[in-house]
Amino acid sequence: METTLNMPGTVALPDVHHGEEHEHHHHHESFISKYIFSQDHKTISKQFLITGIIWAIIGGLFSVLFRLQLGYPDSTFPWLEDILGRWAPGGKLSAEFYYALVTMHGTVLVFFVLTAGLSGTFSNLLIPLQIGARDMASPLLNMLSYWFFFAAGVVMLSSLFIQTGPFSGGWTAYPPLSALHDASPGSKLGVDLWITSMALFVVSSLLGGLNYIVTVLNMRTKGMTMTRLPLTIWAFFFTAVLGVLSFPVLFSGFILLLFDRNLGTSFYLSDIFIQSTERALPNEGGSAILYQHLFWFLGHPEVYIILLPAMGMASEILSTNSRKPIFGYMAMIGSLFAITILAFLVWAHHMFVTGLNPFLGAVFVLLTLLIAVPSAIKVFNWLTTLWRGNIRFTPAMLFAIGFVSLFISGGLTGIFLGNSALDIHLHDTYFVIAHFHIVMGVASFFGMYAGVYHWFPKMFGRQLNNTLGYVHFWGTIVCAYCIFWPMHYEGLSGMPRRYYDFSQWKTFNQFGELNKFITIVSILSFALQILFVFNFFYSIFKGRKLQTKNPWNSNTLEWTTPINAGHGNWPGEIPEVHRWAYDYGKDGVDHIPQTVPVGAHESKDH
Amino acid sequence: MNIWMLLGIIAMIFLVIFQIAKASEYVGVLKGEKKSREQSNKINAFLMIVFLVLGLAGAWWCNEVLAPETLFAQGSASKEGEQIDFMFMLTLLATGIIFLATQICLFVFSYMYQEKEGRKAFYLPHNNKLEIIWTIVPAIVLSVLVVIGLRHWFKITGDPPENAMVVEITGQQFGWTYRYPGPDGELGKKSYKLINIQNNGLGQDWKDKANADDVSPSKMYLIKDKPVKLVIGSKDVIHDVGLPHFRLKMDAVPGIPTTLWFTPKWTTKEMQIKLNKPDFEYEIVCDQLCGASHYAMRGIIEVVTQQEYDVAMAKLKPNYYAAFPDKDPAASQPAAKADTTAPKTVAMVTKR
Numbered sequence: 001m002e003t004t005l006n007m008p009g010t011v012a013l014p015d016v017h018h019g020e021e022h023e024h025h026h027h028h029e030s031f032i033s034k035y036i037f038s039q040d041h042k043t044i045s046k047q048f049l050i051t052g053i054i055w056a057i058i059g060g061l062f063s064v065l066f067r068l069q070l071g072y073p074d075s076t077f078p079w080l081e082d083i084l085g086r087w088a089p090g091g092k093l094s095a096e097f098y099y100a101l102v103t104m105h106g107t108v109l110v111f112f113v114l115t116a117g118l119s120g121t122f123s124n125l126l127i128p129l130q131i132g133a134r135d136m137a138s139p140l141l142n143m144l145s146y147w148f149f150f151a152a153g154v155v156m157l158s159s160l161f162i163q164t165g166p167f168s169g170g171w172t173a174y175p176p177l178s179a180l181h182d183a184s185p186g187s188k189l190g191v192d193l194w195i196t197s198m199a200l201f202v203v204s205s206l207l208g209g210l211n212y213i214v215t216v217l218n219m220r221t222k223g224m225t226m227t228r229l230p231l232t233i234w235a236f237f238f239t240a241v242l243g244v245l246s247f248p249v250l251f252s253g254f255i256l257l258l259f260d261r262n263l264g265t266s267f268y269l270s271d272i273f274i275q276s277t278e279r280a281l282p283n284e285g286g287s288a289i290l291y292q293h294l295f296w297f298l299g300h301p302e303v304y305i306i307l308l309p310a311m312g313m314a315s316e317i318l319s320t321n322s323r324k325p326i327f328g329y330m331a332m333i334g335s336l337f338a339i340t341i342l343a344f345l346v347w348a349h350h351m352f353v354t355g356l357n358p359f360l361g362a363v364f365v366l367l368t369l370l371i372a373v374p375s376a377i378k379v380f381n382w383l384t385t386l387w388r389g390n391i392r393f394t395p396a397m398l399f400a401i402g403f404v405s406l407f408i409s410g411g412l413t414g415i416f417l418g419n420s421a422l423d424i425h426l427h428d429t430y431f432v433i434a435h436f437h438i439v440m441g442v443a444s445f446f447g448m449y450a451g452v453y454h455w456f457p458k459m460f461g462r463q464l465n466n467t468l469g470y471v472h473f474w475g476t477i478v479c480a481y482c483i484f485w486p487m488h489y490e491g492l493s494g495m496p497r498r499y500y501d502f503s504q505w506k507t508f509n510q511f512g513e514l515n516k517f518i519t520i521v522s523i524l525s526f527a528l529q530i531l532f533v534f535n536f537f538y539s540i541f542k543g544r545k546l547q548t549k550n551p552w553n554s555n556t557l558e559w560t561t562p563i564n565a566g567h568g569n570w571p572g573e574i575p576e577v578h579r580w581a582y583d584y585g586k587d588g589v590d591h592i593p594q595t596v597p598v599g600a601h602e603s604k605d606h
Numbered sequence: 607m608n609i610w611m612l613l614g615i616i617a618m619i620f621l622v623i624f625q626i627a628k629a630s631e632y633v634g635v636l637k638g639e640k641k642s643r644e645q646s647n648k649i650n651a652f653l654m655i656v657f658l659v660l661g662l663a664g665a666w667w668c669n670e671v672l673a674p675e676t677l678f679a680q681g682s683a684s685k686e687g688e689q690i691d692f693m694f695m696l697t698l699l700a701t702g703i704i705f706l707a708t709q710i711c712l713f714v715f716s717y718m719y720q721e722k723e724g725r726k727a728f729y730l731p732h733n734n735k736l737e738i739i740w741t742i743v744p745a746i747v748l749s750v751l752v753v754i755g756l757r758h759w760f761k762i763t764g765d766p767p768e769n770a771m772v773v774e775i776t777g778q779q780f781g782w783t784y785r786y787p788g789p790d791g792e793l794g795k796k797s798y799k800l801i802n803i804q805n806n807g808l809g810q811d812w813k814d815k816a817n818a819d820d821v822s823p824s825k826m827y828l829i830k831d832k833p834v835k836l837v838i839g840s841k842d843v844i845h846d847v848g849l850p851h852f853r854l855k856m857d858a859v860p861g862i863p864t865t866l867w868f869t870p871k872w873t874t875k876e877m878q879i880k881l882n883k884p885d886f887e888y889e890i891v892c893d894q895l896c897g898a899s900h901y902a903m904r905g906i907i908e909v910v911t912q913q914e915y916d917v918a919m920a921k922l923k924p925n926y927y928a929a930f931p932d933k934d935p936a937a938s939q940p941a942a943k944a945d946t947t948a949p950k951t952v953a954m955v956t957k958r
C-alpha cells in the first residue's frame with residue numbers, strides 16, 4: 001500500500017561501529033569519554049535532555065508548592081515544615097520563601113528547561129543529523145556548552161541551601177530590589193549566586209549558539225542547499241542567532257547589577273531611602289529603568305528562543321504525519337525570519353507603564369502588533385498542512401496539533417497586551433500569566449514533547465509506549481486549558497501576579513474557589529508529567545526495540561543513519577541530498593526521502 | 607501521614623495505568639502494527655472532535671460563571687477607562703472570530719482527514735494567493751486596532767485637563783503615602799536625604815514655604831468628576847500604583863517621578879449602592895514585586911463629592927506640625943522643643 005522509492009542513500013548500510021571513514025574520530029572510548037565528557041552531539045543532546053527533565057521536575061515541584069499556598073491560603077500542611085523547615089513555619093510557606101519559589105520556578109523553566117533543555121537537546125541532536133554532518137563544527141565547544149550549563153545548575157541549586165535563602169525578586173530580577181542587600185533577605189547572597197549561575201548559563205548558550213550557526217552554514221552535505229533544509233533546522237538556526245545577539249546584552253546588564261550590588265556603583269540606583277535600615281543611600285544618577293531595557297532586550301528574544309524550536313519541530317511533525325508537504329515552505333522561512341528581526345524591536349512592550357516616553361511607547365505598539373502577522377501566517381500554514389492530509393495520530397502528532405491550538409490561544413491574547421492603552425489595565429495581572437504560560441510555557445512544552453516522542457527512536461533505538469503517550473497528551477492539554485484559561489478572568493479583574501495571598505483584598509477575594517480549582521488541576525497535571533518521565537526512563541531500557549531505521553516513513557536525513565548510530569553518524573559516506581525535505585504524497589508516492597535523485601518523470605511542482 | 611497515603615494512591619493509579627499501557631502494547635504487537643495503529647487513530651481522531659466540542663462548551667460555561675466576577679461587569683470607574691473597556695471588547699471581537707475559526711479548523715481538519723485506507727494526501731506545497739490574503743487581512747485588522755489604541759494612548763499619557771487636582775503618591779516597603787498641596791495649591795520640595803521616619807517620612811524640605819500646608823491623609827481622597835493627576839514616586843524599590851477599577855496603573859520608580867491622570871466617575875458610596883456591597887472600597891494595588899509583603903501593599907481611594915472633600919481636608923493637620931509640634935497652634939507646647947527636632951533631621955542624613 002505504501003510506496004517508497006528505495007534509492008542508494010536509503011539502502012541499509014552495515015552497522016559497523018568503527019568504519020574506516022571516521023576512524024580518526026575516536027580510537028577507544030572509555031565510559032567517561034563515551035557518556036560523560038562525550039563530544040558526540042547525540043550524547044550531548046541526551047545530556048541536555050535528561051538534565052532538562054530533572055530541572056523540569058524541580059521547577060514543576062516549586063510551582064506545586066506555591067500553588068498550594070494560592071489555593072489554600074488558610075490551611076497548613078505539617079509535612080511542608082518537615083521538608084522545608086524554617087521556610088514553612090507551622091506548615092505554611094513564608095511569604096519570603098513563596099517569592100523565592102516563584103523566582104526559581106520562572107528562572108528554571110525559562111532558562112534551564114525551555115532554553116537549554118529544548119534547544120540544547122534538539123539543536124544538538126538534529127542539526128548534524130538533518131543537514132548531513134558527522135558532528136558539530138566544534139565538538140569540544142559543544143561539550144563545554146553542556147558543562148557550563150551543568151555548572152550553572154549546580155550554582156543555582158546551591159542557592160537553595162544558603163542561610164538567607166535563594167533570590168526572591170522574580171525571574172526578571174528588577175533592581176533596586178535585586179540590587180540592595182537590605183531590601184529583602186533573598187537580595188543578599190541569593191542574588192549573587194543567581195547572577196553567577198545566569199552568567200555561566202549565558203556562556204553555555206553562546207558556545208552552543210555559535211556552534212549551531214557555524215554548523216548550519218558550513219557543514220551541510222552535498223546538495224543540501226539552505227532552501228532544502230527542513231524547517232527544524234531553520235528554526236534552530238534563527239534561535240541561535242537570537243541567542244547570540246541578545247544574551248551578551250543580558251550579560252552586560254547582569255554585570256552592572258553585580259557592580260551596583262558589591263562595588264558601590266550607581267548604574268541602576270538613585271534617590272533611595274531604605275526603610276529597614278533607616279538609611280538614605282549615597283547612590284545618585286542611576287536609572288532603574290536602564291536595567292529593564294537591557295533585560296528585555298534579551299527577554300523578548302528569549303521568548304522566541306523558547307518558541308522557535310517548538311515551531312520548527314511542530315512543522316516537521318505535522319507535515320510528516322499528515323503525509324503532505326508543509327504548506328508554504330518559503331513563507332514559513334520568511335515568517336521565522338520576520339519574527340527574528342522583529343523580536344529585537346519590541347522589547348519595550350514589557351515596559352509600557354514604567355513612565356516610558358509615550359511616543360516611544362507608540363512605536364513599540366506598532367512593532368509589537370506587526371509581529372503578530374508572521375505568527376498568523378504560520379498558524380494558517382499549519383492548518384492548511386492538515387487540510388486534505390492523511391493524518392496519523394502518533395503521540396508526537398497529537399502534541400504538535402496541541403501546540404498549534406495553544407499557540408493560537410496564547411498568541412491572540414498578545415494582541416490585547418501589545419496595545420499599550422489596554423496593557424495599562426492588564427500589565428502584571430494574571431492575564432499576562434495566562435498569556436505567556438499558554439503561548440510560551442505550555443506551547444513550547446508541547447513542542448518539546450512532540451520532539452521527544454518523534455525522535456526518541458532515533459535517540460535510543462527504542463519506542464516509547466504509545467498508550468501512555470496518548471494518556472499524557474489528552475490529560476495534559478485538558479489540564480493546561482483548565483489551569484490557564486480561567487486566569488484570563490482573574491486578570492480582567494486586575495488580580496496581580498506575584499501575590500502570596502489575596503484573601504484580604506476586596507477586589508480579588510471572590511476568586512478563592514477558582515484558585516483552589518486551579519491548584520488541584522495543576523497537581524494533577526504535574527502527576528501526568530511524572531507519568532511521562534516514567535515512560536521515558538522505562539523505555540530507554542525496556543521500550544520496544546526499533547525494527548526499521550525509518551519508523552515514521554520520514555524524508556529527512558536522520559532516518560538514513562543506522563539505529564544506534566555511532567559517533568560520526570553514517571558508517572559509510574554521508575548521503576547526498578537531491579530535493580527538499582517535504583516530498584510527501586508527490587505524484588501519488590507516499591514519501592520520497594531527500595536522498596532520492598529527482599526522477600525523469602517527476603512533476604516539477606515546488 | 608496523610609500525604610504519604612495520597613502519594614501511595616497516586617503510585618497505585620500509576621501502576622494500573624502503566625500495566626494497561628504495557629498490555630495494550632503487547633496486544634498491539636499481536637494484532638499487528640497496522641491494525642492497532644488504525645484503531646488508535648480512530649480513537650484519537652474522535653477525541654479531537656470531543657475535545658473541540660467540550661472545550662468550546664467549557665469556555666462558554668467559564669464565561670458565564672466568571673465574567674460577572676470581573677471588573678468589566680461593573681463598568682469603568684473612570685471616564686478614561688471607558689475607552690479601554692471599549693477597546694477590550696473590540697479586540698475580543700476580532701480575536702474571538704479568529705480564535706473560533708482557527709481552532710475549529712484545527713480540530714475538524716484533524717478529524718476529517720484522519721488516515722483512511724485508500725485516501726491519498728493532496729500534494730499542496732504552496733498557494734501564493736491564499737498566502738497573500740492571510741498576510742494582508744491580519745495586517746489590516748491589526749492596523750485598525752493600533753490606530754484606535756494609540757489615539758487613546760496619546761490621550762491618557764498626554765497632559766491632564768487644566769482643572770485637574772494634583773495628588774502625590776509615594777511607595778515604600780510596604781505602604782503608600784499620599785500628599786496634597788494644601789490651600790496654596792503647590793507641593794513643597796522634598797528630598798530623600800531629608801527623610802526621617804519619625805516625623806518626616808517623605809523628606810519634605812521645611813525651608814520651602816510651599817511645604818507648610820501640605821497634608822498627608824491616610825486615604826487618597828478624590829472628587830467625583832474632577833480630573834486628578836497623580837505624581838508618583840518611590841522611596842526604595844520599584845512599586846506600581848495599580849488602579850484596577852479605573853483601568854490604569856503606573857510604576858513608582860525611585861529617582862524618576864511618573865504621572866498618571868484620570869477622572870473618577872462614581873463616589874465610593876455610589877459604588878456601594880450600585881454593587882450592593884456596603885463594604886466596597888476602591889483599592890490601590892501594588893503591581894510590581896517589591897519584597898516579601900508586596901501582596902499586602904494596599905491603599906484606599908475614597909471618591910467623594912466636592913463638599914465632602916472640603917470637609918475631610920479641613921480636618922487634616924499639615925505634616926509640618928508633625929515635624930514641629932510646638933508650632934502647631936492647636937497644641938500649647940514650649941518653643942524649646944523645636945530646636946531638638948530640627949537638628950535631628952540633619953543628623954539622620956549625615957549618619958552613614
Ligand code: HEM
Nearest residue numbers: 303307349350368372411414415417418427428436439440
Ligand atoms: C502575537 C504576538 C504576541 C504579542 C503581541 C505579545 C505581546 C506581549 C506583551 C505586550 C507582553 C507584556 C505584557 C505585560 O507585561 O503587560 C507580553 C508578555 C509576555 N509574552 Fe507575549 N506576545 C506575543 C506572543 C508571545 C510569544 C509567541 C511568546 C513566547 C513564546 C510570548 C511570551 C511572553 C512572555 C514570557 C511574557 C511575560 C514576561 C513577564 O513579564 O514575565 N509572547 N507579550
Ligand SMILES: [Cu+2]
Nearest residue numbers: 300347349350
Ligand atoms: Cu515580549
Ligand SMILES: [Cu+2]
Nearest residue numbers: 892894896900
Ligand atoms: Cu509591591
